[in-house]
Amino acid sequence: MSLTDTRCKGAKSQEKDYKMSDEKGLYMIVKITGAKWWRFDYSFDGKRKTLSLGTYPDISLKIARERRDEYRRMVATGIDPSANRKASKLVESIEVKDSFKLIALEWLNVKKSEWVSSHYSKIEARLQRDIFPWIGDKSIIEIKPIEILNVLKRIQDRGSLETAHRAKSDISQIFRYAIQTDRAQNNPTIHLGGALKTPKEKHMASIVEPAQVGELLRQIESYEGTFIVRCALQLAPLVFVRPGELRQAQWKDINLETAEWRFKASKTHQDHIVPLSKQAVEILKAIQPYSGHGLYVFPGLRGDDRPMSNNAILSAFRRMGIEKEEMSGHGFRAMARTLLAERLRFPDGIIEHQLAHQVRDVHGRAYNRTSFLNDRKIMMQDWANYLDNLRKGEDVLPDGFTPLHSMQY
Incomplete structure (x- = not known):
């Protein structure tokens, strides 16, 4: 039953707050103190929300209904009244x-x-x-x-x-x-369009020479900083995801039994799969007792509810004496892109898939996240084995390596 001025005026306080409904989401809350508050409930983007419309009698029933109707019109045109008010x-x-x-x-x-x-x-x-x-x-x-x-x-x-x-x-x-x-x-x-100058393309600093990559891997292995950062440094070249994706990695997205890390790529917003090599799984198992109870694989110093700082990897490089002109967190992607193509001879399309770049077939259609997944699993394991050899100072292809460059793509 809709409210009337008489009912609003006559509403008395009780032992606990109670609700008097009007219509179309509008209602009055009568507090223990006798104060009478107008409320309006509505749904926006699938979520239930509530707005306060003031107190009675300062806001009369008529004005409360007018405000309710104004907010309903906002919702109808795609405007969230709460966001608009804020x-x-x-x-x-x-x-x-x-x-x-x-x-x-x-x-x-x-x-x-x-x-x-x-x-x-x-x-x-x-x-x-x-x-x-x-x-x-x-x-x-x-x-x-x-x-x-x-x-x-x-x-x-x-x-x-x-x-x-x-x-x-x-x-x-x-x-x-x-x-x-x-x-x-x-x-x-x-x-x-065209009114501003075009920015010059910037290339992230990276190490791509096999001997220098081996030296970098040895420096990472002997890094004496925090355990969390050391594990992140060790995992970074094995998975070569974007820096933000690495530091914000969440345990719920990682399946150590199937050796897969599934998440939404930050740049394309598309579902992405990173096959995890045996070496990557070992690193994650090593850190799991430390952070596995929380949200993030690499939590920040201020608590488990926040990821590692976006400067953690760069700071670690500086501590190891690696300047920003030599290597960046993004540089692991360029490293993998170059050596997978030039030394391991994997097809460009397979590499681009694993880099989470937009890849389309001959008809211009985008491949889905599982495209060439078996080949990508082979590539990621061969890549991890190759990095092991480089760390030992041996620029040799991994044992049992079978290049995929002859496959049809």
Whole structure:
């Protein structure tokens, strides 16, 4: 039964809080103290959420229903009322209800659950530092391409070309979100193609000469830092995943019985499988008693609920006397890519699959994560055996090695 003003006024406190329902998600909570709070329940993106609409009688039944209806309209157009409210509170001036800053902060709040915290923080900092001061208070529908270009050129002119391109991508995504939530009609960034200089391609520092790889492996073997970092250093060349994927590896994704590590590749967001060599399994078994009870394979120093620092591997290199111009955490990928092709002669397609790069067949269709999995298992074991030989100072192919370069691909 719907509420009436008479029922709202006459509601008395009881021994515990109780609920008086209205309709369409609106209800009143009567507290032990006699205070009467309006609440609104709704579903968004498959999740149940609740908003507080104020207290009665300051907020009358009529006003509470009006606010409920306003939030229901938001939900119908794809806007999360909770995210919208949080964004509104963050904006110092809300004179412009559809300001770029308001919508951008709302978009950030929606995306927060999809991103790792470091990625979220970088984008938030870029918006606050490079974008909001210039266009944050403007109505999003009034922002012109030339205004966005001026923002981007300020970044470019200080020598931060890659940041300028990332800022352009951020702005574009915010406009797409505004369009999807019916607060903008077009994305002005589409008119800025070619307006910025093209960044020079940067190659991550890597060691690819067999003799130098052997020396690096011997340095890792004798590393005297923490056990966690030492294990991460030992595993890195065996699996050659992206640095963030290694440090954020989770035990739930690793099956030591089947010798497989399954996770979502950070760059492509596609399911990926890393076959684990016998050597990789041994390293993981060694660290399991230390971190196996927690979430991360390589937990941070501040607790098991956080992964190892993104500077841990780089700091270890510096401690071993390896400069940033010589080797990076990403360098293990270039190392594997080069030596698997040039020394072990594996087909490019097999290697690219294992690097979690987008690989398509002759018809342009993307292969799935299990494509050539048996061949990749053979490759990963041969690679581990080859690294063992290099560590011993022997640039020889592993025993029983059978190249796959003659296979049809």
